[in-house]
Amino acid sequence: MIGRIEELAGQTLGRVREAGTPEELEAVRVEVLGRKGSLAEFGKLMGKLSPEERVAAGKALNSAKTSLEAAYELKKTAFESAALEARLAREWVDLTMPPPGIVPGSLHPLTRIQNEIESLFFSMGFAALDGPEVETEFHNFDALNIPPDHPARDMQDTFWLEGGHLLRTHTSPVQVRGMQRLGPPLRMIAPGRVFRNEEVDPSHEHTFYQLEGMMVDREVSIAHLLYFMKTLLGGIFGREVTVRLRPGFFPFVEPGFELDIQCMVCGGEGCPVCKHSGWVELLPCGLVHPNVLRAGGINPDEYGGFAFGLGLTRLVMMRYLIDDIRWLQSGDLRFLKQF
Amino acid sequence: MKFSYQWLSELVEDLDIDAQELARRITLHTAESEGVEVHGTLLKGACPATVLSVEPIANSHNGKAEVETEAYGRKTLVCGAPNCREGLRTVYVPLGVKRVSGIDSDGMLASAAELGISGDDEGVLELEGELNLEADTIIEIDNKSLTHRPDLWGHYGMAREVAAVLGKPLVDPVSLEMLPQGPGAVGVEIREYGLCPRYTAQLFEGVKVGPSPLWLQYRLESIGLRTINNIVDVTNWILAELPQPTHAFDADKIRGRILVRRAEEGEKLLALNGEEYVLTAEDLVIADEGGAIAIAGVIGGKDSAIGPETTRVVFESANFHASAVRKTSARLKLRTDASMRFEKAQDPHNTLRAIARAAELFELVSPGVVAVGGPTDVHGELAAAPVIPLDLGWLKRKLGREIEKQEVIGILERLAFGVADEGEALAVTVPSWRATKDISIPDDLVEEVGRMVGYETIPPVAPAMPVTPPPVNLERRFYNELRGVASQQGFTEVYNYSFVSEAQAARLGVPVEGHVRVLNPIASDQGLLRTTLLHGVLKNFEENRKHFDEFRFFEIGKEIHKQPEGLPRELGHLVAGLYAHGGDGVAGLRELQRLARAMAPGMRFEPTAEVRAYEHPLRSVNVYLGEALVGRIFEFHPRWMEEGRAAVLDLNLGPLACAMAGIAKQYQPVRRYPASEFDLSVLAGERTFAGTVEKALGSARGEAVERIEFLTEYELPDGRRSLSFRVTVARQDRTLTQEEISAQREAMIGAIREAGFELR
Incomplete structure (x- = not known):
């Protein structure tokens, strides 16, 4: 089981890093890290293991979860930053143009x-x-x-x-x-x-x-x-x-x-x-x-x-x-x- | 008033500062100098010359003259004067060589006008005797600063000031030994001493009338008086010197004795200036047994004037009442050198001095003249010299600096005041020529001492006074707040005139009777005072649209309304104008509404049935604050504003200020319970005012209604309008129940239906 966990972790890490869009990344998260995701499935199988095996498998599961979550957060932040950059880059305003509306008058x-x-x-x-x-x-x-x-x-x-x-x-x-x-x-x-x-x-x-x-x-x-x-x-x-x-x-x-x-x-x-x-x-x-x-x-x-x-x-x-x-x-x- | 530096230097011994510096000292200590100017510039280097020969020059009206000059030898020059002839003695002015009419002309022969001797420019001066004239400098003193000083309208008075300022001796040009002695030969009667306190007359015989000597002509010309003949010139000399106005009558043209009396109503006099004046009983005349021969203190008559054949002269030296002379001269619009002096209140003690001076001067200008007897001197009781107490401690408190008693006494004595030392105070006797109007109270003496010691010797001192905030002028503050709002909203402040014409009034249909009329307008089209600021607004629109397609302006000014009695009512108004060359004008009207609300957020607009011709018939609205009518917004009728759209806001600031003061400025606790809102859309006819619908809604306003807001309008295909309002309801103490909210909504719907509208 530990081997399968590690295999999944390795594959998923690759998918996270390679995700081309925030949507793709989110799909991976749901599939692997979600409540009904693959890691959760492994969790359910834990009960059938012997106490010794359970400890070892639990460690492997936790470590896979932590590293995947970190990778996910990193990728997500990268997507957000890129989106923000892109928005800022679009929002050019010519502030040298005079403002519209009332031009104040003057006192005698x-x-x-x-x-x-x-x-x-x-x-x-x-x-x-x-x-x-x-x-x-x-x-x-x-x-x-x-x-x-x-x-x-x-x-x-x-x-x-x-x-x-x-x-x-x-x-x-x-x-x-x-x-x-x-x-x-x-x-x-x-x-x-x-x-x-x-x-x-x-x-x-x-x-x-x-x-x-x-x-x-x-x-x-x-x-x-x-x-x-x-x-x-x-x-x-x-x-x-x-x-x-x-x-x-x-x-x-x-x-x-x-x-x-x-x-x-x-x-x-x-x-x-x-x-x-x-x-x-x-x-x-x-x-x-x-x-x-x-x-x-x-x-x-x-x-x-x-x-x-x-x-x-x-x-x-x-x-x-x-x-x-x-x-x-x-x-x-x-x-x-x-x- | 022009003062000759040469004349002053004859009256002040050892005058050792130049005219420029003298003018500065006079400005600092006595009266304002308006500048100095050289008179008779050409006299510098001029000398007598005799014409040796004159030849005509071909193709020129000029002649070529050879002259023998006294200072520069023989000269050849071109001269165009008709009187330039062989043997003529005249004046040569060296100006260098100039090519004239094809000839090198070395200098010129000068006319009396060119030399500043007289106005005569008909030909070159025909000189008899020597040319003892030098260029003079004239100091011009502002007449306004001499208004209170009768004595300073002559050179002797100014010389006294100069002598006092510089500490130099004063020379009196009058020697009373010259006063003729013996019984008076002229009969004189004064009817009213109030109008003529003194009349002194002297008969002279053996007079030969002719031109004055050059020195006399030159002196008069230099100060702007015209030479007439030797006798009249002497009267003018005395006027400019003492400064007693005098008059010379031809004694042979006077019938009987002289009578000083009021004119008869409608009495006429042909005056020396050729004008005939019609007099009233307000005017004082000098008359003989045949009628008026002079208007007292103003002008002499033509019939008794000195002419070439005159041999006997009645010389008048009189004193007339200042206001009476002023009234007559103002009514006749005739200001003469004499009237200008008399209206300043001349010294009645001066008349005999003028006779003595005349006797001396007549002898100079008409040798062989004989005074017959002495002067006839008729007068009422002449006021005694006033004595004014001057407390030295008080003087110090007024000036703000201490001056030694001896210095005060010295200053006053130099100005011919009599001073008696009484310890802490001085008893100051005023000289007669300062006592007529000028000096009567101790404050007048503060000025005498202050100006002589020099105001520059007084150091500025902060007063000891309590620090208190001054009362606030609420009206001014209010006006300034409005100015601030208007300018921030894009409107530029203008100031317009208060004067309007009848045509302007008629143009706006303002009744002419309501205007205050100006009796002496500057022009016939400025004869009324504005009862509305709209005249100016109209002009501002018309002028500025030449330069701008769109503009905004405002003015705060006063409407002036005539009252049956007392002062007119002055009403502060604010007018704002907005012009747009294009567009349908709606935006402009809306902007003015916004301006009104920027000034007071509670401003309401209500339709009005009152029609004014100059307003667009469907675009005018009254402006209310609370229940007070405070103004109007309208668009000018196209007939008044043919191109573009001109919208106007006119606010009556009195009622507006009251209404604004009445608005409670108390804090309302912020609600703690939620409010509810419901919207109502009302179907209204084509030209139904939103305000009317809002009023209908308001009529069903329950306690819980916080506000009723207009939301939008929507036009239906059939032309009807759908007007939407949002009603906010809430209570301070609890949340409203659904039933309460519905009840309010139903009440409003009921009110709408009752008012004849439908719900959409």
Whole structure:
């Protein structure tokens, strides 16, 4: 019997090694190693053997089973690996092709810069407020210390509307609305659309965007204003900036300043961008005029403040080197898709 | 405002910096310079010359001239001036040799215009006497930065600033000894001192009217004022110097005394510029017994103007109320050099100084002139110089740096403030020319000290303040979230204008009455404020389809709706547009629905009976969130969009924000017991909305129904549609029994039948 077992084992080992397909291999397994296979048949015959013979035959049977199973597993794994290889080899995909489906749109450059500056201010404790685009004469002028017939009204060509209203010429009216809403002390910004009655050309628009900023507290000095402006502009431009203040007249601040930054193109040496002065005019600012604080319901003997106005449209043009302001409200997707 | 460097250097002793540097200092300490420019460039190297001979040149209108120059000897040159003649004394400019009309022309003879002396370019300058002119440099100062400074509209005021900045002595061009003495020879009456606080007039006789000397013409020309004649030029000189506006009347054309009064309604005046102005009782006039002879502070009348035959002059030096002048000049659309100065609130103390200056200058330009008596000086009570307390501790807190008391006093005194030292504070007396409007509170003095000491000397300092998170602007945050969704869904943000035309409104059938009207539009087609963002959308479609076959865009902006009273209502809207050149348009509408759901997953779409002319009659739907109507999706009618398909989503962001805020954001426990599902296919008519069927199903919705989902649609050969829905039922506390599930299914089938549908 041992001889027959060994003979079968030898034959089967050959068949396993030679199996050409997984199916062929499986057939051999069922025939020899299966529950009703040839080895199982030998097992049944064991009972008829003498104890001595049984031990010897059992060993031979086990050894044949182990070696056949190992050979089978090896062959099976080889078939699986080959199948996997073959599948992988078939599955070439050209991943350099652009993906189908939605190509994301883009945000308007003015939105981008507004968001950026808003979060910068938010991190410094400034609330973002909104005001109406159609304003009263009071909020746009009188409350800002620009009484009727004041020549300063000429500084801003105004769109007048029926009913004595107007399109706000700056975001400054939100100063008074903000003071009334928040009360002192306060830190606020107000970005938004403003209007001036100007002919449109590559550098002038009747509709543009500003950002008003204001801080009111017990003691606010020019030194504090300078600190915030330097910090803010450093954040916007992503590097340290050199600023300077010089006198500027705006009725709602006293003293009033024009803030210049050292030209970033030439570093202050003088170039066409800064008209060879080394400085670029960036924003008007100043300490809040006592009359404006009063209009906002704040006692100027107890509180002071600073305010500034940032031209967002100009900032966008500087950042993206846009040479014609009219692109911004053209609605032209050839332009807008670039952002 | 243009400032002559030569003029300033006459008023500031020892001015030792050049014009470029001076402009920089003025910018840093006083007002913004817009640049410097050389005036009279050709005067460099120019000299007098006498024409010795002129010969005609064949085939040319030019002549060949031999000239004897004072600096360069004899020269031959070509000259085309009609007045170039033998014996003429004129000006030679060396420019090198140039071939002109076949002749080597060495230099040129110059006209007054070429030399910058006047606008006269009719011929070469006819020179009498010497040519004592040099090229000047003009500093242009931004007018806006002078709005608050009446004194800086003249060279003397600017010279005071320069002298203070540089620490140099200031030269007063006025010597009051020149003020004529004696009783006034001009009768003057002021009706309203409120409108005319002071009127000073001086009579001059023995006047000879003629051209001004070259130095006077040149100086006026350099700062942009035109030369008229010697008398008028003196008034302009004083205007540009002191800067008191004055006026010269021909005394023989004035009937009786001068009356300063309001104009009569409809009163007319023929002005110096040849225009006739119709006045109202708001306007102030200078009148004689026959009527108005000038509009106060704005312009003189033609009938009383100085002419060649004038020999007697009434010289007016008056002060008018700023707002009144401004109102008149604005209404007449007539801004003059005088009105521009008066509207800044001129110093009433300056009128006599101008008379003294005039007496001196008249003598120079019209020798032999005689002042008759002294000035007639009529005025109301003139305000006393205000005194402002300046607390030095407060000053330090405002500036953010300490300045020594002596330095503060020095700065203020250099700017002509009076200063009394009161220990911790100063009592500061404001000079009259700064007291009219400019300086009235201590904050104004902070500026004076700050700008003089230089803002660059103030170091930035972080304020000590509590760290508090600012209140969040929910609306802005919401808008930004929507922007993010829209752009991620493929839509590009546009900004459109707020202005629309009546034609645009009519095109979309929006009633014109609902619009706020712009009274002074930039163009006639921008006279209304938009009550819908669709005008912009339509334009965006029309413009962009020239370049793209398919595109998507969106805008967040404000609709502005007129109200019976008060400010208009501003409604935030989001509009998104999708254009496809080809296709049946369905995909675009579906995409906009998906965009709406990306913003709020609960958005529902319901058919609407409301028909809008510009919408495709069968392709519009209202958008709801919860019970709130928040917007609309539609396709433009082919008559509005002839080619391609243009679909629009329009969301009203106010109600949308409210509806979204109302959605509970509370966690629901995940079910522990299995759910069951059953599908129902409903047979519906050709154009029955799936939403209607879903509603019918919903009407029988029991407690256990978790959701009703639309699955598919299938069109039958007879045109009817089979609409399939999947209903999910479950309970939180146990598994449903088969009977309960069947009961729910039966209830829904019943509801469907009741609504007139069949089960397939």
